[in-house]
Amino acid sequence: MQDRLQALKEEALLKIQQASDLKELQDIKVSYLGKRGPITEVLKGMGKLSPEERPVVGAYANEIRDAITSALESKISELEQAVIEEKLKKESIDVTLPGRPVRKGNAHPLTAVIEEIEDLFLTMGFTVAEGPEVETDYYNFEALNLPKGHPARDMQDSFFITEDILLRTQTSPVQARTMEKHHGRGPVKIVSPGKVYRRDDDDATHSHQFMQIEGLVVDENVRLSDLKGVLETFAKKMFGEERKIRLRPSFFPFTEPSVEMDISCFKCGGKGCSICKHTGWIEILGAGMVHPNVLEMAGFDSKKYTGFAFGMGPERIAMLKYGIDDIRHFYTNDLRFLKQFKKA
């Protein structure tokens, strides 16, 4: 009896191994393990066996059932896997085809530059102050130590609307307005970005409308050396850690002493190239200690308070940073231009 069972087992396992699809396996299962299958048939003859033999044969029969079942299961999973693989193979795609484009615009390069500068000064404890683009003569000129008839008014030919109202020629009126709001008490620490207007013919380096960003600190004991510290921090963050700065005496009506700041050329490192006009230095901004007249006019005691101010042109900085050769690009908004500043 055991021999017959043994033969059935070998026969079943062989069939399982040769089976090529799930249906065939199902048939094998039914034919060998079903109620009318040969194993059941064999076991029906158990009654003829001695009581000693019965458990032995019974155990053997179960062993064979288990072996066939497990062989069936592993063959089924093997075949299923093959089916899945076959299916997945058919589903495969060309991964080198381009992806679905995600629409993503970006900031205007001037905004990018302004925000970068704002953020830098925000970390130094500054706030951002803004003011009107149409200004009074008082805030645009007089409060900044530029009385009527001052020769430096010639330097900035302006768009007047009435005798007393004009498009601001600089963002400095925001400084005057902010100081006034402090009613003679420090500290004042602001940066003020915005659009300004001058009667210039538009060409590659001039624009009748352009941006400025200025900074102002007023407090007790503010020194030119502090201005140097702030500007050095700015230059390194904006143009690289290796930058050196140089202050040169200059002239602005609203500061005294006045300085211009140069940075060591980021292109050639100071050896001289076309960007720095072979001087090794690039002029970046104007600055100085707030003129006592400006402090007094805004209600600050110039004996007690001192301050510094600085101002720069985001266009110039963007042009230097990105190598842009024509200021008009900023205002033409050619999409091929705007798209270049994704990571700005």
Place this chain on the structure above:
Amino acid sequence: MLVSYNWLKDYVNLDLSAAELADKITKSGIEVEIVESLNKGITGVVVGHVLECVQHPNADKLRVCKVDLGEEAPVQIVCGAPNVAAGQKVPVAKVGAVLPGNFKIKKAKLRGEASNGMICSLTELGVEGKLVPKEYSSGIFVMPSDAEIGSDALSYLNLDDYVLELGLTPNRADCLNMLGVAYEVAAILNEELRLPEVQVQTSGEKASDYVSVTVDAKEDNPYYGAMIIKNITIAPSPLWMQNRLVAAGIRPINNVVDITNYVLLEYGQPLHAFDYDRLGSKEILVRRAKAGEEMVTLDDAKRKLGANHLVITNGKEPVAVAGVMGGATSEVQDDTTTVLLEAAYFEGIRVRSASKDLGLRSEASSRYEKGIDRNRVYDAAYRAASLMAQYAGGEVAQGIVEAGERLVPEGKAEVTQTRINTLLGTEIEGEQISDILKRLRFEFDVHGENYIVTVPSRRPDITIDADLVEEVGRIYGYDRIPTTYLLTEGRPGGLSPYQAARRKVMRYMEGTGLYQAVTYALTTPEKSNAFTFSQEQENVHSIKVSHPMSEERSTLRSTLVPQLLEVLKHNHHRSIDDVGIFEISSVFFAHEQSLSVLPEEKTYLSGALTGLWSIHPWQGEKKKIDFFVVKGILEGLFEELGLHSRISFESESLPGMHPGRTAVVKLDSIVVGFIGQIHPGTQKEWDLNESYVFELDLDQLLGASVEPTVYQTLPRFPSITRDIAVVVDQNLPAGDLNTVIHEAGGELLKESSLFDLYEGERMEEGKKSLAFSLKYYDPERTLTDEEVTKAHENILRSLEERFGASLRK
């Protein structure tokens, strides 16, 4: 100001190169913009002596010269200049020489005659044509007869010089002359200063016997002085003087004119030489011109004068426009023998109005405009007179005939050592301060730590302590000022809520795929208000600048849309037709015809879109921008700002917009902007493709108070979703249906969303079907079917009652 390096050596020892000097001047406060070498790469040019000069046998216009170059034998040179002649000393470029532009001189044969070198004109030596004296303008330059044969011609012509171009700020008009620059350079280099020594031998005659001076406009002309120089012989000025004028950019004319220009450059004092015999009287009267008065100026142009111009007259007629230009009749000519030399102080503002009105700017007028040193008038006059005696054979009559006050008191300014050091952040010793003031040649007294400085009249820019701080600081050296960090209290900085929100809006807009544009605020009057969305906007006045540069940039805008359409057009003309842009900028509204107060300024957020929105070419997807693409962008924005539940869109007709595809945007009940398609007519006018725009009052949006976010518990009970499809009139807005659905749905209805719109053949004429998906939910319990059915039926009934809606079958 052009500063000759060689000339400067007259006044200050210069033991450094021109480039090193320029660097030091720049670092001390006056920017040297260019250091120009006059040499321009020239080598091998020597003084030659023309021994013989004969006609070229084969060419009419050429001569064959034998020229002694100080070598063993003279060389033969063929020369085409008409003015070459035997006996002349001339600059000769030898074989092997290099001229400007890397032009090498080689042995040549010209029409059969050997030519071993080249006799040079000044332009061939790199001098600008307009600076070459007239007599040499079409030929070779003839050098003084005492020039040494064979020696370097460049030093004779001052072409070994360097010219420093100073970029002067308005406060430093003192450096518009060589002496001023010498004071500055002597201070920077800590060197001695040598001022010119002026000695005038006067004749027995008195100037006052020749002329009287009256000033009828004291405010315009505080001082007028006249000298008389007789027996002048007009001739070329000495070569060294011509060279210096050329280096400074002035063309040599004759000895008298050159001397006035030379002293102008040296002292900064404009001078004018009249031909005394052609003056027409023995009188100088300075007065305002009469309206309509005319005179012919030196340049032979007839000038119409006005009451705001100052003129020099001979008592009857104008002979010069004060400080601007002399008259033709009294001009110094070749036969002039007696010169009346004018040395005066005219107020800048008067000179400026004449120079502006007549369109004449000169070395003299620009110096008067920027301010000259009044205390130097005398010195300059005597300097010029002495040069005329020396180089024009003149005899100087005694005295200056004058009117007005010549000298003005010098100013005072005070500063303390503490102030200097606290403002600069330095620790400069008292001794150093004194030393610096001495180097600047300022007179001063020290009282304790207080410095009381007498400001020289050449430096009127110095009036207060801060000015002295700057003087001390810049001579001390800004590179020696330490770097320190602000001691101000550490209050945190930060953006205002408005600024932070505005940045958020920008980031959102960029995230939707729009590019930020920045456009001009000035535009044409028509474009400035071409798009409006509220009554208020229409009731404002346009704001024009008083002197626009062009009509195109004459008026401040009250809408950003036209400039954004310009951007679409610019791109369209370059075949860039899929564009989405936005701008955040100010717009301006005047509430009065002529501004007495500042106009209202608002910040608008506007956008313009055209072409394709989403594109996936190889999957065959191309979605055009339409109204709903743009609306979706705005809806996302309102959600971002927490305003979406308070926003509504209402169909509206607006100027320039498609009447059926435009809506105003309302926040609560206030119109805050609009959105829509550009009217096909407008689109054609602008030469655009189908375009959509929006404009929003950003200040209103960001100014709206927003409820803080409160967390809503996540649903603990299942919700029930039921759909409803109704047939309504085709022109009924879906938004109206939605409002009623929410009203009728009561507490249980939490969400409704439109998922189908059908208008077509299977629909009755004039009808459409809308299908909504409605979500019912109670946070406290599980809803029963009956409750939901009741609410759902209530909705349907309300829709029937309000809109005659019927359930779609």
